[in-house]
Amino acid sequence: MTFKFKLVILIILVFSALFCPLxxxxxxxxxxxxxxxxxxxYYAKPRGALPGQGEYDLSxxxxxxxxxxxxxxxxCIAATENDTIVRVYExxxxxxxxxxxxxxxxxxxxxxxxxxxxxxxxxxxxxxLLVGGNVAGRELEPNLPEAPVAQTFYTSTEGSFVxxxxxxxxxxxxxxxxxxIIALExxxxxxxxxxxxxxxxxxxxxxxxxxxxxxxxxxxxxxxxNIMIQSGWMGGRYTRSLFIPTPQGGFMGTIxxxxxxxxxxxxxxxxxxISSLEDAKVEIWDIETKNLIQKVTVRAGRGxxxxxxxxxxxxxxxxxxxxxxxxxxxxxxxxSYGAGVTYFTVKPNEETVFFLPTNSTVxxxxxxxxxxxxxxDDVPIKMPADSYYMIKTGGFHRIRSNRxxxxxLIHWPLTPPFQGIESFGTIIPCAQTISIKxxxxxxxxxxxxxxxxxxxxxxxxxxxxxxVILFMRKYRRGI
Numbered sequence: 001m002t003f004k005f006k007l008v009i010l011i012i013l014v015f016s017a018l019f020c021p022l023x024x025x026x027x028x029x030x031x032x033x034x035x036x037x038x039x040x041x042y043y044a045k046p047r048g049a050l051p052g053q054g055e056y057d058l059s060x061x062x063x064x065x066x067x068x069x070x071x072x073x074x075x076c077i078a079a080t081e082n083d084t085i086v087r088v089y090e091x092x093x094x095x096x097x098x099x100x101x102x103x104x105x106x107x108x109x110x111x112x113x114x115x116x117x118x119x120x121x122x123x124x125x126x127x128x129l130l131v132g133g134n135v136a137g138r139e140l141e142p143n144l145p146e147a148p149v150a151q152t153f154y155t156s157t158e159g160s161f162v163x164x165x166x167x168x169x170x171x172x173x174x175x176x177x178x179x180x181i182i183a184l185e186x187x188x189x190x191x192x193x194x195x196x197x198x199x200x201x202x203x204x205x206x207x208x209x210x211x212x213x214x215x216x217x218x219x220x221x222x223x224x225x226n227i228m229i230q231s232g233w234m235g236g237r238y239t240r241s242l243f244i245p246t247p248q249g250g251f252m253g254t255i256x257x258x259x260x261x262x263x264x265x266x267x268x269x270x271x272x273x274i275s276s277l278e279d280a281k282v283e284i285w286d287i288e289t290k291n292l293i294q295k296v297t298v299r300a301g302r303g304x305x306x307x308x309x310x311x312x313x314x315x316x317x318x319x320x321x322x323x324x325x326x327x328x329x330x331x332x333x334x335x336s337y338g339a340g341v342t343y344f345t346v347k348p349n350e351e352t353v354f355f356l357p358t359n360s361t362v363x364x365x366x367x368x369x370x371x372x373x374x375x376x377d378d379v380p381i382k383m384p385a386d387s388y389y390m391i392k393t394g395g396f397h398r399i400r401s402n403r404x405x406x407x408x409l410i411h412w413p414l415t416p417p418f419q420g421i422e423s424f425g426t427i428i429p430c431a432q433t434i435s436i437k438x439x440x441x442x443x444x445x446x447x448x449x450x451x452x453x454x455x456x457x458x459x460x461x462x463x464x465x466x467x468v469i470l471f472m473r474k475y476r477r478g479i
Contacts, residue, residue, distance in 0.1 A: 031159075032121050033128045033428040034091075034367035034388070037073035038341065038410050039115035040420030041132050046335050056335045062416040067137035073424075074140050075110040076129040076169040077120065078218050079103060080157040084124045091117040091386070105167055105194050105218040109142045117365070117388070125159045125430060127168040130341065133423025147171040147215040149178045150425025151232030151240035151340065159433025161245040162440060166221040166229055170213035171425050177210040178231045182257045182312060184247055184440050185225030194218040203227070205443035206287050208312045226440045228257060232425075234325055235261030239270050240424065241340030241357065241411065244323040249437040251344040252352050256315040256323045257287070264307050269330035270338060272315075272323060275303040275353040275396065280319035286310035290446040303355050303396060314445060322354050328394075329360035329413035339412040341424035345434040346405035351398060358394035360411040361419070365390055369431035372403040404434040 048060030077086055079102035088098040088110050097118070098110045112118055120128050133148045134140060140147065150171045156163025162184065172178050181189060183203035191199040194217055201209060205225070213219060221229060228247060233239065246253025264270065274282055276298040284294045284306065293308045298321065305326075315323055327338025338357065346352045356362050366374070368383040375381070376399050381389055391397060399405065406429060412421045 041070040043422035073132035131425040148423035162438040179211040187225030243344035268336035270327035
């Protein structure tokens with residue numbers, strides 16, 4: 001090969017690298033995130049207030065608060081690695097909305113109008129947060145000093161909801177500590193902000209720390225043991241629904257950690273919902289006091305609602321369950337407003353049960369990355385690649401599929417009929433990381449006892465020891 005020929009090849013490669021469109025991403029290293037922006041982003045408030053805290057004369061009707069009307073949702077995208085290529089498309093047209101190249105902790109914000117379906121495609125794992133709703137009457141912009149609080153768990157740099165490293169964009173108000181780091185293992189934790197600010201602390205397994213973070217700043221959290229990161233509030237008049245991921249991977253499991261509350265709003269039809277395909281015995285523990293709060297039995301194909309009073313709880317079951325925090329959107333004399341935008345995922349060939357709010361307008365999008373055959377409430381549904389199916393009815397549902405699925409729930413109260421969702425915030429899971437099984441070494445709470453596997457091993461050991469003792473006695477007696 002001559003020198004001139006080598007030079008020509010080198011020039012071609014350099015120009016290709018410089019001017020190749022960002023949209024050229026190999027399918028071998030493609031990571032995809034799906035979502036929908038709610039069609040109604042505003043709040044219809046009761047007109048008539050009665051004497052006394054929180055009571056309204058609902059016969060006087062509702063009116064839309066003009067300061068709450070928003071026209072778009074905001075995608076807050078953070079890169080977990082250098083040289084990350086990001087594309088955002090409108091669905092189903094596949095029209096390119098935005099594209100960029102980011103380094104680790106780099107940020108990209110994209111406004112997407114109400115009612116739009118979209119997908120985010122990248123060559124490396126991202127943190128993708130969908131947030132919406134005006135802030136103190138101002139349109140949502142990434143330069144504001146505050147933002148709606150996201151009701152969500154965050155994904156690690158490996159794409160699951162458990163890990164030792166996280167990169168994400170924070171969203172919260174001016175005050176409060178809505179962020180919780182939950183330690184599954186003993187860990188030294190370092191929280192780093194994009195401007196160089198840093199915080200370090202030690203955590204023991206089955207403990208948590210609360211944090212106040214700066215809105216729209218990128219954060220990197222590193223830990224020497226496995227942790228989960230959650231933000232949001234439980235309980236209260238305006239709570240948001242949330243599907244709880246299990247640290248075992250996915251959303252159907254036997255172990256769950258989540259924030260809870262010590263005070264539930266009396267008029268709200270909210271609380272944790274446990275669903276199961278089999279008869280299941282469930283224990284709920286307070287991880288602060290290490291005390292057992294409640295034992296419940298869940299019948300096969302049905303669900304149980306509970307309101308455990310604790311800041312953070314551990315839920316353990318002897319059979320796989322789905323755990324959700326659901327506000328059904330009940331309206332009464334003490335008006336409560338239940339709404340939400342939240343996600344869960346479905347693994348291939350793993351039947352998944354879930355509950356949707358019953359007194360709400362419900363829009364549930366089921367997204368398929370590949371061509372899929374799904375059985376939704378036992379009805380076979382053929383889904384082409386890059387498509388979705390919608391459920392609009394509340395109550396108990398089940399899904400089984402031959403491929404990974406991403407499910408997004410959007411809901412707001414039925415009363416009044418023109419109600420909308422005031423604000424929301426949720427992390428979007430990645431289609432390619434749904435089947436990850438994190439390797440976590442769980443530590444029993446004090447007084448909780450051993451996990452079932454440990455109990456089984458102990459029982460086997462006792463049987464072996466008793467057998468040996470009996471054999472030795474027989475041997476000594478010459479029997």
